[in-house]
Amino acid sequence: MRHLLSTKDLSRDEAINLLDIAEDMADVAEREVKKLPTLRGKTVVNLFFEDSTRTRISFEAAAKRLSADVINFSAKGSSVSKGESLKDTAQTLAAIGADGVVIRHPASGAPAVLAASGWIDAGIINAGDGTHEHPTQALLDAFTIRRRIHGQASRGTGLDGVSVTIVGDVLHSRVARSNLWLLTTLGADVTFVAPPTLLPSDTSLWPARFSFDLDDAIDAGPDVVMMLRIQTERMHAAFFPSSREYSRVWGLDDARFRRLGPASIVMHPGPMNRGLEISSAAADSANSTVLEQVTNGVSVRMAALYLLLSGDRKESKNVD
C-alpha cells in the first residue's frame, strides 16, 4: 500500500489484512513493553489543518509505538491560515525528510491532491478530509465490530451479514462515507437513517438502504447502531428546526436504546453530544464501544503506518 486515502480503494483482502495486522498490534499493546522497533529511523508528520486532538494523539501514539519519530505540524492558526499553501507546506515537509504524512484537512480531496502532486514523496494517510472520508475511523469501527462479534477468532474474517445502521448527519460525515465503502466491502448490510436534509441529494450509487424513520430502524433489530455527531453549525443552517426536535426524532434516547437487542453494539466516533444524538445511558452502557473504539484506533493506525512505511518505499513506488 502506497497511500491510504479512501476506503473505497480497499479490496476485501487488503482490508482484512490490515485488520489482522491491527490484531497483532493490539497484542503488542497487551505486553509490558508496548513498543516495536519496526519504524525506527522513519519520520511521521502529523499535518493537521483542522483541530482534532483525539485523532492526532491516536496517530502520535501509534507512530511512537512503532518507534517512528513524530513531528506534529498544526497548520491551523499558523502560517498556513495566513496564506501559506498546501504546496509550500508539503515541500517543506519533503525537505525535512518526512517518510509519512498523516493529514487532516477541511477540504475534501486534499490528501488525494497531496498524493498526486509530486510535491512530496511520502506515504500519505488521510486522517479526515472535509466531508469526504476518514478511512482509519472506519477501519477502527470495523475492527471493533469484528472483535465484538468474533472475539479471539476475528483474524481472517469479514463482517458478512452484519447489519449496521448509521444515524445522523450523513451529508457532512466523512465517517459515514468511509464506513459505507469499508463495511459493505467486508460484507455488512448498511442502512442510513437521517432527516432528508442531511442525506446527499442523490444516493443512487451508494450500496446501502436509506430510511427517515429511526424507530423502524431500531425495531428491525440491527447488530450495530452507529450514531454520528451533529455539528452545532448545522443547527443554524435550516437542516432541521431545532436541537430539541432533532434529539426527539433522530437521537438514540433511553427508550430507543432499551428496544435494542441485548447483544447489539452502540457506536459513536466521538466526541459525543450527550443528550443530543445519544443519551448517557446508551453511551455508558455495556453495549457501547465508545472507549474500545479509542483503544482500537491506536492498533488500526499502527497497522496502517506499518503497511505504508515499513520496507523500502522506493521499491513499492510504482506498485500502486
Add this chain to the structure above:
Amino acid sequence: MSIDGLQQHELQERWLIRGATLPDGTSTDIRLDGRGITELGIGLSQSGASVIDAEGLIALPGLVDLHAHLREPGYEHSETVLSGSRAAARGGFTSVFAMANTLPAQDTAGVVEQVLALGESAGYVDVQPIGAVTVGLAGKQLAELGAMASSKARVRVFSDDGFCVSDPLLMRRALEYVKAFDGVIAQHSQEPRLTENAQMNEGALSGELGLVGWPAVAEESIIARDVLLAEHVGSRLHVCHVSTAGSVDVIRWAKARGINVTAEVTPHHLLLTEDLVRGYDARFKVNPPLRSREDVQALRAGLADGTIDIVATDHAPHPVESKDCEWDAAANGMVGLESALSVVHAAVVATGLLDWADIERVLSRTPARIGRLVGQGNPIAVGSPAELTLYDPAATRVFGREDLAGTSTNSPYLSMTLPGEVRATFHRGYPTVLDGVVRSSLEIADQASGVVVHG
C-alpha cells in the same frame, strides 16, 4: 500553406487565399485587398498578392466570442488585453467581448474606453468591452449603463458575470433600462443562496466526493425568472453559459412563447463531464460546474436545434497558484480561446450534430448580432470586411502548452487529443496567425497602427 512574393513597401496588404472550402462546402479563391474581401471565384489573379494555399482548409468568417475574461485592468498577472487578444487570434477569433469583472470593474465610460483602447493598440482582434450591470458588480445599484452605451466603446452588452443579478427588481430595471439603446443583459444565472460554497455539480458524485453541490435548479430557477421578466418588460435577455438539461428546456419553452432570449454554451460544457472532478484536479473546477453526461447531451441537442444560439468560451485565465492547490481553495475557470474551435469540432461536428455552416452561425454571425457588433460576423462575400479564419479540419494533435498563446495555462485540454487546427487568422486584412503561428505583438501593433510592415 506557403507565402510567395510578400511585397515590400505596399501601402496595404493584398492576399490571395487559394482553394479554400467555404462553410457551405463550395471551393473558392478569396482575395483580400486591405480591409475587405474584394474577389471570390476559381483561378483568381494573384497579381500583387501574397498567396496562401488553402487546399483542404475551411474558411470561416472570423470567430466572435461573446464571453471572455481578459483580466485587464487589475489582474494582469492572469491575462492582459494584449495576451488575451493573442490567445483569441490563435483560436481563430477576430473579435472578443471582454467581460466586466476587472479591477476597477468595467462599470464606467472611462474604464470601457480604456479597455477598448488597449484592444485597438494590441491589434489582434476587435476587443468589445462589456459593461457591468451594477456598480462594482455588487448587485446593489445600476452602473451608468447609458454613459457606457454612448461612450466610444458603444457598449451594448451588460453583465455582472461572475455574479448573478439575483435581486429581481434590479434585474427588471436593468432589462427595462437597456431598451433605450438596444442593449442586452447577459445574465450569469446562479441563485446565490442555493449555491453557497458550491464546489461541483450536485449529484451522486458530489455526494461521494464530499464536495458541496451546485444544483441544476440554482441555474434553472434564475433563467425561468429572467425569461418571464424579459417577457413582462419586453426586453432582450442573454443567458450566459447554459449548463443543464433543465435550462435548455426552460429556454426552449421561452422561445416557443416568443420571448426575446438568446443563450450561449461553452465549449467545455459541450465536451467535458463531472467525472473529471474525481481526482480533485482543480483544472476542472469551473463555474457553472461540469455537469453530467445527460446534461452534455442535452446541451449538444439544444445547440443543434437552435435553442442555444451560440458558443462562447468563458475564457477565464488564472495563475498557476490558483489551481495548484486543494479543490476548495482553487479558482473557478479555464482558458478556452485557443482550444474553442477544436473542442466544438470534437463535440458537435465530429458527432454529426452541426455542420460548418452551423459553426459559422454559432461562433461568428449570431454572437456578433447579439452583441450588435458591426464589422464582424459577416459572411465570406465580396464587400465583407477581411475578417476570416482558415481551419484544417483533418489535422489532429495532442493539445499542449505550445498551443496556448495567452498568459495563463489553466487549460483542461492539455495532453488531450483534439481534432483540427487554426492555420491562419485575418483581422482587418492582415494575418494575425500564419502557418499556425501567432505573429509577434510588435508586428501586429505596427499593422494596427497603420505602419507598413516590410516582408
